[in-house]
Amino acid sequence: MDTSIWQPILYLIGIMAFAGLNAAYLGWCERKGAGHVQRRIGPKEVGPYGLLQPLADGIKLMTKQLLVPQGVDGILFRVAPILAMIPAITSMVAIPFSPNIQARSIDLSVLLIFALASIGMMAVLIGGWASNNKYAMISATRAVSQNIAYEIPMLIMVITVVMMTGSMNLEDIAAKQQGGFWNWNIFPVAGESVAQALIMPVAFLIFFICSIAETNRAPFDMAEAESELIAGHMTEYGSMGFGLFMMGEYLNIVVGACLTTILFLGGWDCPLGLLPGVWWFLLKIYILIFTFIWIRWTYPRTQIYKLLNLSWKVLIPFSLGILLLTAIFIKVEGFLI
Amino acid sequence: MNEYWNDIFGGAKSLAVGLNITAREFFKPVVTEQYPHFVPRMTKRFRGHIELIPNEKTGAPNCVVCGMCQRACPSGCISLAGEKPEGAKKKVLTRYVLDFTTCSLCGSCVESCKFNAIRFSRDYNLAGTNKDDFVFDLLKRLEDKS
Numbered sequence: 001m002d003t004s005i006w007q008p009i010l011y012l013i014g015i016m017a018f019a020g021l022n023a024a025y026l027g028w029c030e031r032k033g034a035g036h037v038q039r040r041i042g043p044k045e046v047g048p049y050g051l052l053q054p055l056a057d058g059i060k061l062m063t064k065q066l067l068v069p070q071g072v073d074g075i076l077f078r079v080a081p082i083l084a085m086i087p088a089i090t091s092m093v094a095i096p097f098s099p100n101i102q103a104r105s106i107d108l109s110v111l112l113i114f115a116l117a118s119i120g121m122m123a124v125l126i127g128g129w130a131s132n133n134k135y136a137m138i139s140a141t142r143a144v145s146q147n148i149a150y151e152i153p154m155l156i157m158v159i160t161v162v163m164m165t166g167s168m169n170l171e172d173i174a175a176k177q178q179g180g181f182w183n184w185n186i187f188p189v190a191g192e193s194v195a196q197a198l199i200m201p202v203a204f205l206i207f208f209i210c211s212i213a214e215t216n217r218a219p220f221d222m223a224e225a226e227s228e229l230i231a232g233h234m235t236e237y238g239s240m241g242f243g244l245f246m247m248g249e250y251l252n253i254v255v256g257a258c259l260t261t262i263l264f265l266g267g268w269d270c271p272l273g274l275l276p277g278v279w280w281f282l283l284k285i286y287i288l289i290f291t292f293i294w295i296r297w298t299y300p301r302t303q304i305y306k307l308l309n310l311s312w313k314v315l316i317p318f319s320l321g322i323l324l325l326t327a328i329f330i331k332v333e334g335f336l337i
Numbered sequence: 338m339n340e341y342w343n344d345i346f347g348g349a350k351s352l353a354v355g356l357n358i359t360a361r362e363f364f365k366p367v368v369t370e371q372y373p374h375f376v377p378r379m380t381k382r383f384r385g386h387i388e389l390i391p392n393e394k395t396g397a398p399n400c401v402v403c404g405m406c407q408r409a410c411p412s413g414c415i416s417l418a419g420e421k422p423e424g425a426k427k428k429v430l431t432r433y434v435l436d437f438t439t440c441s442l443c444g445s446c447v448e449s450c451k452f453n454a455i456r457f458s459r460d461y462n463l464a465g466t467n468k469d470d471f472v473f474d475l476l477k478r479l480e481d482k483s
Contacts, residue, residue, distance in 0.1 A: 037359045039368045298359040299352070314345060 011103040015092045022254045023247035024054035026289065033293040064239040072236065073130040080127030080233075081241040084248030087116035087123075091255045096171040098268040098278035109170045110158060113259060114151075117214060120252060121147045124216070124223055127245070128233035139232025142304055143223035146213060149311035150220075153319040154210035157203050160319075160326045161185055161263045164196070170259075174267025178276065184266040193329045203322050204264045206315050211256040213307070216249065217292055219299035220307055227301075257288035379459035384442045386435060388458040389479045396483050398476065400454040402428040406446035412439040415446060430476060437463075437471040 028043060028050065035042025043050030068077060094109035096102040106112055121143060128140025164185065165173045177183045186204045189197045213220040224232045234245050261267060261284040268281040302310075370377055379385070389398040402419030414436040419428040447455055465471060 033363075036363045036367070039362055039365060041367050041369065041371070044371075294356065294359060294363075298355045313341075 008103070011093075015089065015103060019089050019092060019251055019254075020247075023250045024058065026250040026253065027057065027246065028054050029289070030293050030296075033290070034297050037294070037297040058243070061240050061243040066239040066241060069132070069236050071132045073132070076126050076130035077236075078241075080123050080130060081237065081244035081248070083126060084120060084123035085244050085251070087120040088248050088251030088255055091116045092258075094170060095255070095258045096174055096262065096267065097281050098276075099171075099175070101278055102171060105169065105171050108168050110162060110168045110173070113170075113255070114155060114158065117252070117255070118147070118151070120248065123245075123248065124233045127237070128223075131233065131236040133236050135229045136233050136235050139223045139225070139229050139235075142225075143216065143233070146216075146220065146222055146304070146307060149308050150210045150213040150315075153206050153311065153315040154214060156316075156319040156323050157207040157210070158263065160203055160323050163323075163326055163330060164188075170262050170267075174262045174269070177266040178269045180269070181266065181271040184264065184269070186264040196326065196329045199322050199325055200264075202318065204260075206319050206322070207264065208260060209315065211260060212292065212295065213311075215252040215256050215292075217253065218296040219302050221301060222304050222307060225301060253289060253292055254285065257285040257292070260288055261285050376462070379461055383457065383459050383461070384444065385458040385460040386437050386440060386442070386463075386473060387446060387455045387475070388460075389430075389433060389475050390454055390456055391479055391483060398430050398433075398454060398479060399452050400430045400433065401452050402430050403452070405449045405451065406455060409445040409449035411443065411445065412441060414438075414440045433475045435473045435475055437473055438468055 031053070032042040032050070034040075043053040046052040046056045068074065091113045093103040094106050094112050096105070124143040125140045128136040128138075128143070131137075161173065162168055165176050167173060167176075173185075177185055177188075181187070182189045185200055187197055187201055216223050223229075224234070226232075229235070234242055237245060258281075261281060265284050265288075268278055269276050270280050389400060391397065392399050400417070400419075402417060404417065407413075407415045407417055416432075416434050416436075417430065418432040419430045421428050442457075444457070447457060463471070
């Protein structure tokens with residue numbers, strides 16, 4: 001690896017720019033998407049096609065007073081929005097965008113990213129608790145119970161992929177899926193076992209559902225639930241405190257989409273094996289992000305107990321079954337071919 | 338157990354149906370009106386405040402200052418005046434003021450008019466910061482229009 005001082009600095013700037021642009025413009029995409037699903041136009045006044053809307057929102061949020069209400073836990077209240085943002089940006093260090101665009105190749109990058117994702121949830125918990133507000137508190141407890149419930153099937157699916165690949169390095173996982181969509185983990189027909197290929201789409205679905213729940217997106221946005229909890233943990237936040245929470249949320253979506261792409265959709269690989277590169281990676285994550293937006297504006301919010309039922313009664317048994325089957329297929333060579 | 342599987346497969350199917358619907362709606366043309374940029378025309382039967390009807394040939398108001406509308410108005414929002422110029426047969430309208438602040442758009446004035454002189458306008462862009470903004474001089478409005 002190049003040890004020049006410029007490389008980390010360039011990656012730092014690049015990641016910050018990528019994160020900032022995504023956090024700003026996903027808000028625009030979301031509003032446009034919401035608009036068109038409901039047959040409206042969405043933002044259109046600020047700049048052509050409303051493209052300067054994120055800038056206007058940013059100026060508005062930054063010029064507002066950062067109000068700290070009475071009775072809150074001063075330090076934690078100020079730490080929470082920052083904590084919402086840090087893990088999402090940090091995760092990007094370990095994400096391989098293409099074979100040669102990766103800030104740092106870490107052997108346990110899968111583990112690192114999921115550990116950081118759990119810290120992101122701490123931001124919701126801390127923010128909710130420090131706000132000294134009953135809605136925020138309910139939101140925080142909901143978020144934690146939801147996260148515990150959905151991290152289990154998600155991690156089991158990751159273990160499945162890790163078992164198939166034999167590596168916890170995201171770069172290796174992506175590298176192993178090169179050469180066309182028949183090698184991707186979502187439907188690895190070119191793999192050793194056909195039976196394995198048949199259960200992997202289910203694994204992908206479970207992982208995708210969990211990543212929606214993990215990022216607190218509708219229909220699983222129980223923590224925010226504006227119709228019942230105002231804005232949940234963000235109720236007491238104004239100005240850039242709120243802005244950071246929102247940016248963190250969008251960055252979590254980006255990281256979720258990146259992970260799904262790497263673990264199941266072949267990373268930077270082209271579906272037909274032509275011209276692999278970072279553009280395929282970006283195309284895939286934006287298609288996934290569009291699906292996130294599409295899902296958000298299609299389904300109403302679930303109830304908290306139905307959400308937990310889905311996880312404990314459906315997703316966890318299914319994911320355990322997939323894990324067991326995968327283990328059998330790997331151990332018993334030539335099983336069911 | 339049967340219910341459990343029904344829940345999963347039935348639920349998955351209904352989710353797919355929902356996604357299909359929103360995907361189709363996504364590509365359909367928008368239905369909202371871009372109000373300040375495109376001001377839509379009101380329908381024919383819209384009841385705006387009243388306006389004077391100009392004579393098709395001369396462009397002058399059809400009104401003969403009989404005062405029926407003034408008497409028909411339950412809220413007394415119409416006040417008009419006219420004079421008879423030298424040598425003319427009919428009275429000529431010199432002033433027609435509608436106090437829209439008390440008008441309830443009942444339409445009695447339009448019904449009572451026998452000379453086809455007043456009608457409902459399609460004007461709905463009414464906003465003002467002052468009560469006096471809604472005292473309309475309809476004669477002046479007619480002149481401005483023509």
